[in-house]
Amino acid sequence: MKKSAISRRKFLGTAAAAAAVTVVPFNYSFAIGTQTRKPNSKVGGVQLGCTTYSYRSMPHKVDEVIPYLLLAGINSIELRSVAEEDLGIPSGSMGRMSPNMSEAERAEAKKAADSVREAQRQWRLALPMSRYEEMRKKFNNAGITVHIAKFAPSTWSDEEIDYAYTAAKVLGSYGITDELSEAACQRLGKFAEKHNSLAMFHTHGQVADPGFSFDKYLAYSPANMLNLDAGHYYGATGLHPNDVIEKYHTKMRSIHIKDKTGPRHATPNANMPFGKGETPIADILLLLKKEKWPINVDVELEYPIPEGSDAARETAKCIEYMRNILE
Numbered sequence: 001m002k003k004s005a006i007s008r009r010k011f012l013g014t015a016a017a018a019a020a021v022t023v024v025p026f027n028y029s030f031a032i033g034t035q036t037r038k039p040n041s042k043v044g045g046v047q048l049g050c051t052t053y054s055y056r057s058m059p060h061k062v063d064e065v066i067p068y069l070l071l072a073g074i075n076s077i078e079l080r081s082v083a084e085e086d087l088g089i090p091s092g093s094m095g096r097m098s099p100n101m102s103e104a105e106r107a108e109a110k111k112a113a114d115s116v117r118e119a120q121r122q123w124r125l126a127l128p129m130s131r132y133e134e135m136r137k138k139f140n141n142a143g144i145t146v147h148i149a150k151f152a153p154s155t156w157s158d159e160e161i162d163y164a165y166t167a168a169k170v171l172g173s174y175g176i177t178d179e180l181s182e183a184a185c186q187r188l189g190k191f192a193e194k195h196n197s198l199a200m201f202h203t204h205g206q207v208a209d210p211g212f213s214f215d216k217y218l219a220y221s222p223a224n225m226l227n228l229d230a231g232h233y234y235g236a237t238g239l240h241p242n243d244v245i246e247k248y249h250t251k252m253r254s255i256h257i258k259d260k261t262g263p264r265h266a267t268p269n270a271n272m273p274f275g276k277g278e279t280p281i282a283d284i285l286l287l288l289k290k291e292k293w294p295i296n297v298d299v300e301l302e303y304p305i306p307e308g309s310d311a312a313r314e315t316a317k318c319i320e321y322m323r324n325i326l327e
Contacts, residue, residue, distance in 0.1 A: 038143030039075040041319060044289045044326035047296045048319055049076035051150070051256065054301035055311045061086045062135055066142050068312035072319045078148040078177065078254065078298050087131050089123055092116040121156070124163045132170040140172070147296055148200060148227070148254055149173040154184035161188070165195035174253060175200050177227045180217060189221025200227040200253060205269070208236035214244070218251055225251050229300065231258030234279045235269035238262040241280070242287050245295070254296040257281060257322070259303070271303040273314075274321040282325045289326055297322070
């Protein structure tokens with residue numbers, strides 16, 4: 001599949017405009033104080049944003065993430081587990097198993113993991129929702145909304161899933177996202193129904209599995225929705241993501257966007273800077289602009305960070321790249 005000419009043309013201007021950002025150090029600690037206008041990343045009727053997972057290589061508590069978002073002019077986000085980390089959830093080894101471990105070592109690792117999980121469960125159930133109200137105020141005061149909360153709670157206890165949906169509503173989110181699996185879709189949608197919310201499921205390479213069907217996962221609950229990763233979809237299948245978006249647009253409120261090579265490329269299914277891969281990003285954005293579907297488009301930054309840059313500046317480049325397509 002050839003990338004749309006508009007995508008390539010506009011990327012040249014984007015890359016040139018972003019060059020200064022790449023080489024000039026940015027003092028993120030002063031970003032909020034120097035911000036004179038509220039951020040606005042809704043362009044041509046399409047709401048652009050990012051998942052805060054994009055900043056995982058940098059300090060990324062809430063007070064640190066907000067300046068990164070302001071640099072990119074982002075006003076809408078998918079908030080990842082940084083929320084709980086910011087609020088002080090207990091951490092520790094989750095019992096990763098190694099093939100070389102003895103039975104005694106495996107038992108000890110499981111015991112340690114169970115202890116951490118129980119401490120986290122108790123922490124969640126004791127946490128006052130006022131802490132999430134304060135977090136929402138921080139984002140909102142900077143002009144940023146949390147449209148999805150990714151707690152990924154489908155393996156948690158029932159009480160913890162209720163906690164996650166309550167917290168998501170307090171944050172202003174219209175739902176929770178988790179990774180796509182049959183077990184997650186069977187379980188989480190029912191809680192979404194209970195809380196008058198949505199359960200959105202992020203896709204990876206399973207879309208290329210023989211016989212794969214979105215319908216099976218969506219059928220478990222009317223609250224189940226797709227959090228389609230357009231980059232993973234193209235990278236795994238080589239098929240145009242617009243076919244899925246057109247068919248399931250009423251079952252989507254957000255997609256993740258990234259640029260990847262396709263399965264027939266010399267380096268297949270590889271993450272690339274925006275404009276350097278084969279994902280038809282321009283086609284996707286222009287379809288959403290034309291149809292005016294209420295589907296958020298979130299950057300999920302996964303390509304290697306160039307020397308002299310960082311995740312905040314690369315995310316800003318991705319947003320600028322998409323702005324140039326939509327303007």
